[in-house]
Amino acid sequence: MSDVRVAGSGLTAFGHSPERTSRDLFAEATVTAFEESDVPRSDVDALLYGNFMGELSEHQGHHGPLMAEAAGIQAPATRYESACASSGAAVRDAVFRIRNGEDNVVLVGGAERMTNLGTAGATEALAIAADDLWEVRAGMTFPGAYALMAQAYFDEYGGEHEDLAHVAMKNHENALTNEKAQYQSAIEIEDVLEAPPVSEPLGLYDSCPISDGAAAAVLVSEEYAEEHDLDAPVSISGTGQGGDRMALHDREYLARSPAAREAGEEAYADAGIDAADVDVAEVHDCFTIAEVLAIEALDLEPVGEGISAARDGRTTADGETPINLSGGLKAKGHPVGATGVSQIAELSDLLSGDHPNSEFVSDAATGVAHNAGGTVASATVHVLEVDR
Amino acid sequence: MSDDDVQDAGFDEWLDAAEDDAAYCLECPEGHASLPPRRVCPDCGATDLEETVLPDSGEIQTFTVTHVPTPAFEEDAPYATAVAAFGPVRLTGQVVGADLETVETGLEVELEITVSETTGERILGFSPV
Numbered sequence: 001m002s003d004v005r006v007a008g009s010g011l012t013a014f015g016h017s018p019e020r021t022s023r024d025l026f027a028e029a030t031v032t033a034f035e036e037s038d039v040p041r042s043d044v045d046a047l048l049y050g051n052f053m054g055e056l057s058e059h060q061g062h063h064g065p066l067m068a069e070a071a072g073i074q075a076p077a078t079r080y081e082s083a084c085a086s087s088g089a090a091v092r093d094a095v096f097r098i099r100n101g102e103d104n105v106v107l108v109g110g111a112e113r114m115t116n117l118g119t120a121g122a123t124e125a126l127a128i129a130a131d132d133l134w135e136v137r138a139g140m141t142f143p144g145a146y147a148l149m150a151q152a153y154f155d156e157y158g159g160e161h162e163d164l165a166h167v168a169m170k171n172h173e174n175a176l177t178n179e180k181a182q183y184q185s186a187i188e189i190e191d192v193l194e195a196p197p198v199s200e201p202l203g204l205y206d207s208c209p210i211s212d213g214a215a216a217a218v219l220v221s222e223e224y225a226e227e228h229d230l231d232a233p234v235s236i237s238g239t240g241q242g243g244d245r246m247a248l249h250d251r252e253y254l255a256r257s258p259a260a261r262e263a264g265e266e267a268y269a270d271a272g273i274d275a276a277d278v279d280v281a282e283v284h285d286c287f288t289i290a291e292v293l294a295i296e297a298l299d300l301e302p303v304g305e306g307i308s309a310a311r312d313g314r315t316t317a318d319g320e321t322p323i324n325l326s327g328g329l330k331a332k333g334h335p336v337g338a339t340g341v342s343q344i345a346e347l348s349d350l351l352s353g354d355h356p357n358s359e360f361v362s363d364a365a366t367g368v369a370h371n372a373g374g375t376v377a378s379a380t381v382h383v384l385e386v387d388r
Numbered sequence: 389m390s391d392d393d394v395q396d397a398g399f400d401e402w403l404d405a406a407e408d409d410a411a412y413c414l415e416c417p418e419g420h421a422s423l424p425p426r427r428v429c430p431d432c433g434a435t436d437l438e439e440t441v442l443p444d445s446g447e448i449q450t451f452t453v454t455h456v457p458t459p460a461f462e463e464d465a466p467y468a469t470a471v472a473a474f475g476p477v478r479l480t481g482q483v484v485g486a487d488l489e490t491v492e493t494g495l496e497v498e499l500e501i502t503v504s505e506t507t508g509e510r511i512l513g514f515s516p517v
Contacts, residue, residue, distance in 0.1 A: 134512075
């Protein structure tokens with residue numbers, strides 16, 4: 001079984017560019033990824049591409065061949081859709097293809113064009129990740145779903161909005177030096193608490209922005225990396241995926257994410273590590289409460305205690321286990337289909353010393369990327385390790 | 389729904405039943421409950437599912453007040469959405485007939501099929517008992 005190496009990656013700036021097509025965004029990310037990887041386009045065996053709402057935002061289906069063309073590769077291409085975990089699912093299959101020897105070089109990536117829909121339109125588009133009959137038709141929005149989880153968490157384990165505000169403040173702080181981030185501005189606790197409500201208890205600053213953007217990564221087999229003398233010190237050593245009932249109300253727990261726990265346990269076992277070995281993580285903080293649920297599901301915090309992790313400094317840049325040093329979805333932005341691969345790109349750069357925030361994890365050997373779909377009805381987790 | 393004249397089989401019949409105070413869930417021989425349309429028990433794969441009438445009232449287990457809606461609820465906002473347990477199943481619904489400040493976990497509610505102020509479409513609603 002071959003080890004999987006990250007040969008290079010590329011991100012567009014995440015943010016507001018409503019006029020840019022997803023094919024243009026993705027092309028830009030791939031140009032950077034190919035330059036960084038030193039892998040010729042002609043060596044690519046497959047493109048696995050994540051996208052969620054292209055039918056709604058661009059009236060476009062069948063993205064695989066379109067994006068292969070945009071990237072300038074002649075290889076079979078397939079789109080992956082698992083809501084906000086779309087490109088995490090693409091990474092997982094790329095790992096399998098390389099491990100089983102089917103492919104040597106896989107281009108993974110994703111893109112999303114969202115801001116052209118406007119806030120109401122994007123809210124409507126994001127809602128299709130929930131059960132249309134039993135959730136959306138009752139008026140549940142995506143922020144609404146996470147608000148239901150936040151309220152359930154407060155009722156069951158305690159905590160308050162101010163605890164969540166510390167998550168937002170931390171992630172904005174982390175994004176200050178990330179030139180790809182949508183928000184490179186510091187915020188204070190009061191900013192979060194006084195922001196207009198979206199779905200109570202969550203307000204504007206508890207929510208990730210609506211973003212346009214793309215991500216790409218060139219993944220190669222260890223043999224290919226050695227043969228071509230590539231500088232690829234980071235490997236993807238573990239992969240896991242979990243699933244749950246589609247509608248939040250059909251789950252056993254309203255304030256936990258068993259699908260992410262399942263994905264994390266599988267990825268840790270696959271990599272031969274346990275939670276105590278994790279030095280740094282990029283987790284899916286589409287809302288502040290989502291980061292709390294994620295670090296508990298990944299066993300980085302006991303259930304019921306993740307709420308205080310940012311406030312008490314355990315997950316800040318200088319904390320024990322820094323979470324979302326990229327700024328996370330909250331400050332970096334969340335172009336849905338690009339997010340899973342962007343986490344791999346950020347984490348790989350953090351571990352290899354090529355990230356503006358690498359100084360906070362200079363001794364780190366092991367990182368984890370957690371990508372979640374819907375209200376975590378689907379989740380993927382990947383373990384990355386760097387040669388030290 | 390893509391066409392206003394076309395119903396969603398299973399779901400619209402359930403709303404009809406709820407309007408007649410006869411809302412139900414589907415139960416398999418193992419006692420797992422789920423919502424229609426459903427041919428197979430999502431918990432165990434059993435295919436002999438029977439309709440079981442839901443209790444008249446349920447209890448709110450979590451809730452939120454939404455200020456930023458989708459276009460289909462533009463004129464309804466702000467409104468409260470809740471998850472409530474009705475016997476063996478939970479449902480997501482809009483809380484109606486109550487001041488938003490009075491909605492809380494533990495509140496006892498009954499089903500009330502209402503309509504969206506924006507679209508006129510039927511909505512699964514909860515009203516305090």
